[in-house]
Amino acid sequence: MSPEPTLIVDCQNLLGECVLWNQRDQRVYWTDVYGQRLYSCDENGADVSVRQLPDKLGSFAFDPDGNLLAAFAKGLYRYELHTGRNDRLTRFEPEPGLERTRLNDGRCDRAGRFIVGGCHQGFYNPVSSVVSYDGGAEARTLLSRVALSNGIAFSLDGRRMYFTDSETLEYHCYEYDPHSGELGARRLFARVPQGCGFADGSAVDDSDNVWNARYYGGIVQQYRPDGSEGERVTLPTDCPSCVCFGGRELDTLFITTARKDLSETKLRAQPGAGGLFKVRTSARGVPESIFRERLFPTG
Numbered sequence: 001m002s003p004e005p006t007l008i009v010d011c012q013n014l015l016g017e018c019v020l021w022n023q024r025d026q027r028v029y030w031t032d033v034y035g036q037r038l039y040s041c042d043e044n045g046a047d048v049s050v051r052q053l054p055d056k057l058g059s060f061a062f063d064p065d066g067n068l069l070a071a072f073a074k075g076l077y078r079y080e081l082h083t084g085r086n087d088r089l090t091r092f093e094p095e096p097g098l099e100r101t102r103l104n105d106g107r108c109d110r111a112g113r114f115i116v117g118g119c120h121q122g123f124y125n126p127v128s129s130v131v132s133y134d135g136g137a138e139a140r141t142l143l144s145r146v147a148l149s150n151g152i153a154f155s156l157d158g159r160r161m162y163f164t165d166s167e168t169l170e171y172h173c174y175e176y177d178p179h180s181g182e183l184g185a186r187r188l189f190a191r192v193p194q195g196c197g198f199a200d201g202s203a204v205d206d207s208d209n210v211w212n213a214r215y216y217g218g219i220v221q222q223y224r225p226d227g228s229e230g231e232r233v234t235l236p237t238d239c240p241s242c243v244c245f246g247g248r249e250l251d252t253l254f255i256t257t258a259r260k261d262l263s264e265t266k267l268r269a270q271p272g273a274g275g276l277f278k279v280r281t282s283a284r285g286v287p288e289s290i291f292r293e294r295l296f297p298t299g
Contacts, residue, residue: 117149245285
């Protein structure tokens with residue numbers, strides 16, 4: 001039987017995203033992108049903290065001091081959790097001439113670079129990109145002509161990068177050099193059936209399986225390294241958006257959800273929409289990589 005998820009924070013996020021477990025303070029953090037808020041709570045959903053943010057926060061990573069490398073809509077910032085100070089880190093600005101693009105899904109690779117992709121906030125329009133940032137004034141472009149970046153995750157050895165341009169319904173796997181941060185050959189990892197939603201945020205477990213939230217599909221799907229389907233978690237709401245493993249033993253899967261794309265009829269039928277869920281699966285996670293600045297050779 002499919003494991004049963006539990007609603008632990010009924011936060012009614014417009015678009016809950018980028019859920020991450022912070023090993024440092026043993027709390028789970030996530031963002032409501034369109035609500036411009038950062039949430040956190042303990043592993044049971046208690047002691048909830050909510051911070052108003054200066055802009056849409058698409059994704060983030062923790063740095064060695066426990067602060068955020070924050071991918072706000074139009075740039076990368078260091079956001080201090082204790083003070084709210086927000087300092088721009090780089091001159092990089094995604095598609096500065098296109099007001100409807102913003103930064104979206106992001107994740108640190110196993111060496112500590114932050115890989116983040118953009119999106120166009122409208123109908124399918126492949127005008128954004130995916131970049132790599134390891135400190136300094138610039139970010140390096142890895143992929144172009146992207147409409148909706150999602151599913152960024154890395155294999156345990158750091159040699160595979162998972163990525164989907166969600167509206168294509170294809171989830172890809174790239175060869176990835178963890179030393180240089182260069183992308184290699186691409187292959188199709190999984191295809192989402194038509195009418196079953198699209199691939200959103202992902203996490204990798206300690207057996208190298210990928211757990212992917214299926215937005216509009218109402219499920220979280222585990223994929224084995226060969227792309228075959230494994231365990232499946234069914235949510236009581238249509239729009240799961242991102243997942244992470246957390247808890248003291250990294251044995252809990254946390255799942256963010258959204259409500260912005262649901263009709264009033266569906267919202268009445270799905271009272272937990274936009275909430276944070278948790279579930280025990282057969283898997284355990286691994287600690288998320290933190291952002292490590294300028295550790296990489298340039299030549």
